[in-house]
Amino acid sequence: MKRMLAVGSLAGIVLSLSVGIAAAKANFSGTWVMDKSRSEGVPPDMEQTMTVTQTDDTLNVETKVVSDQGDQTITGTYTFNGQETAYTPKRGGAEGRGKRTAKWTADGNGFEVAEEEQFDAPNGEVTFQFARKWALLPDGKTLTIELEVKGPNGPQHSKRTFVKK
Amino acid sequence: MTRTLKTAPSVIGALLFISAVGLSALGQKPTPTFPVVLQVPVAPTAFKANGKMNLVYELHATSFRAGDLLLSRVEVYNDDGSTTTPLASYGEAELNNMLARPGTGGQIANARLIGAGLRAVVYLWLTLDTPAAVPARLRHRLYFKIPNSTSGEERVVEGARVAVGKDGPLVLGPPVRGQGWVARFNGSTSFHRRGLLVVNGQAVIAQRFATDWGKFGDNWNALRTGDGSKNSDFYAYSEPLIAVADATVVDVRDDIPENDPSKSSPAVPVSLDTAAGNHVILDLGRGRYALYAHMQPKMMRVKVGDRVKRGQVLGLLGNSGNAVGPHLHFHLASSPVALDGEGLPFVIDSFAVLGVESPQAFKEGVWRPDPNFKVEQRHMEMPIDSVVVRFP
Numbered sequence: 391m392k393r394m395l396a397v398g399s400l401a402g403i404v405l406s407l408s409v410g411i412a413a414a415k416a417n418f419s420g421t422w423v424m425d426k427s428r429s430e431g432v433p434p435d436m437e438q439t440m441t442v443t444q445t446d447d448t449l450n451v452e453t454k455v456v457s458d459q460g461d462q463t464i465t466g467t468y469t470f471n472g473q474e475t476a477y478t479p480k481r482g483g484a485e486g487r488g489k490r491t492a493k494w495t496a497d498g499n500g501f502e503v504a505e506e507e508q509f510d511a512p513n514g515e516v517t518f519q520f521a522r523k524w525a526l527l528p529d530g531k532t533l534t535i536e537l538e539v540k541g542p543n544g545p546q547h548s549k550r551t552f553v554k555k
Numbered sequence: 556m557t558r559t560l561k562t563a564p565s566v567i568g569a570l571l572f573i574s575a576v577g578l579s580a581l582g583q584k585p586t587p588t589f590p591v592v593l594q595v596p597v598a599p600t601a602f603k604a605n606g607k608m609n610l611v612y613e614l615h616a617t618s619f620r621a622g623d624l625l626l627s628r629v630e631v632y633n634d635d636g637s638t639t640t641p642l643a644s645y646g647e648a649e650l651n652n653m654l655a656r657p658g659t660g661g662q663i664a665n666a667r668l669i670g671a672g673l674r675a676v677v678y679l680w681l682t683l684d685t686p687a688a689v690p691a692r693l694r695h696r697l698y699f700k701i702p703n704s705t706s707g708e709e710r711v712v713e714g715a716r717v718a719v720g721k722d723g724p725l726v727l728g729p730p731v732r733g734q735g736w737v738a739r740f741n742g743s744t745s746f747h748r749r750g751l752l753v754v755n756g757q758a759v760i761a762q763r764f765a766t767d768w769g770k771f772g773d774n775w776n777a778l779r780t781g782d783g784s785k786n787s788d789f790y791a792y793s794e795p796l797i798a799v800a801d802a803t804v805v806d807v808r809d810d811i812p813e814n815d816p817s818k819s820s821p822a823v824p825v826s827l828d829t830a831a832g833n834h835v836i837l838d839l840g841r842g843r844y845a846l847y848a849h850m851q852p853k854m855m856r857v858k859v860g861d862r863v864k865r866g867q868v869l870g871l872l873g874n875s876g877n878a879v880g881p882h883l884h885f886h887l888a889s890s891p892v893a894l895d896g897e898g899l900p901f902v903i904d905s906f907a908v909l910g911v912e913s914p915q916a917f918k919e920g921v922w923r924p925d926p927n928f929k930v931e932q933r934h935m936e937m938p939i940d941s942v943v944v945r946f947p
Binding site for chain 2: 423437439454458459
């Protein structure tokens with residue numbers, strides 16, 4: 391009995407240590423301006439400014455996109471509770487069905503988002519898959535977002551670098 | 556607003572500056588897909604006025620961009636590719652006085668800020684020294700800023716290539732006789748010049764080159780005798796209006812009562828139908844029509860279908876329709892309907908310039924000829940900018 395208690399106490403200590411050394415989550419809150427010179431796969435006339443609000447389990451992002459063709463504001467919410475959330479994507483004036491899952495990376499410096507969007511098209515349903523990876527660099531003032539897109543036009547990749555304002 | 560090509564040594568510095576600006580500008584490549592549509596709805600025809608050649612037209616810029624745009628510069632080039640120096644270049648301050656924004660009624664804080672789907676109209680008036688300087692073709696470069704852009708980079712749109720009219724302006728005789736006539740409200744910023752009106756689904760400026768002719772009395776210093784409370788107080792009143800060319804009468808109206816100059820409102824409500832008041836329209840051929848507006852009722856000397864000779868009396872100058880005093884509104888347009896069609900330039904074959912009515916003189920209603928002004932005989936010119944003239 392004594393031995394069992396000892397093992398149990400040890401396990402509790404290990405668990406406590408494990409919790410204690412879990413990586414702190416990066417805080418992305420603030421305004422971020424895309425640095426075009428350090429970004430890839432982005433149209434040359436495009437500017438982006440993100441405003442991020444972060445709480446324990448949720449990150450809200452509002453992205454203002456400015457290009458020759460117009461100004462656009464895109465909003466999104468990432469929830470890090472491990473559960474899939476539904477959202478309504480809009481592309482080219484059409485509304486679709488979307489679902490996403492977000493999770494922190496092991497080092498806590500970023501997170502990954504997997505999204506799938508479906509749109510009804512004249513020739514059937516069209517599906518897009520997005521894989522986003524946010525990472526905060528050690529300086530705390532630089533953010534990179536890698537995006538992989540799989541859709542009817544084939545795979546696309548971009549890597550955007552943002553600087554904290 | 557005008558720009559003149561100058562060659563005098565005294566302006567070499569200015570030319571160098573303009574040239575540098577032009578070269579610099581041409582170094583900035585246009586963005587072919589930038590979503591602004593440029594149009595010159597009516598090709599200009601060069602005409603002579605005040606001894607110079609003039610190109611008067613409008614450039615329409617319509618934004619197809621999903622967001623605001625700020626127009627920062629307009630440049631006009633000879634399209635023959637021979638020079639990188641613009642014929643004219645207009646920056647922000649000048650553009651503020653050259654733009655109209657249809658549908659705003661002028662109630663807009665910044666006319667250069669163009670929202671999604673909206674249009675700006677740039678009123679251009681280029682002045683060139685000689686006929687040889689008039690290009691055969693024009694093209695335009697417009698510079699835009701995107702207000703929400705953090706970079707502040709300008710985008711360039713190039714286009715609206717247009718051929719300058721080859722036929723030249725129609726040569727006319729005077730619409731009135733004698734001396735002391737003052738040519739009003741036909742300058743670059745006049746309400747006639749900018750009288751954009753939608754008629755039958757078309758945005759037109761029938762009054763583009765319209766002139767309001769007033770008359771100083773024989774004592775040469777006033778437009779009227781008495782207190783101006785009666786139409787007959789005005790020297791212009793009852794002056795005979797004469798055909799500017801051999802023509803056919805295509806429209807006559809003489810049933811609109813005259814306005815009382817002592818009252819601020821016209822005798823009849825102003826509409827497209829009544830604005831010209833009692834009037835005569837002459838068909839001068841080849842789609843060109845001359846309008847004589849605001850005439851006296853029941854005093855017409857011609858009827859529809861009459862063939863008239865140049866100098867023939869059509870009726871009497873009056874004060875009817877959209878007028879605040881006796882005067883002749885005369886213009887040439889492409890339509891036989893008053894205030895419809897596009898205004899066309901013309902020149903008068905011979906007249907003498909006796910002086911210029913200053914804004915102050917206009918305000919006071921009294922004009923004193925400058926004793927040092929040398930009377931100038933003009934040929935094949937359009938009288939503009941409040942010159943006071945004598946017709947043969």
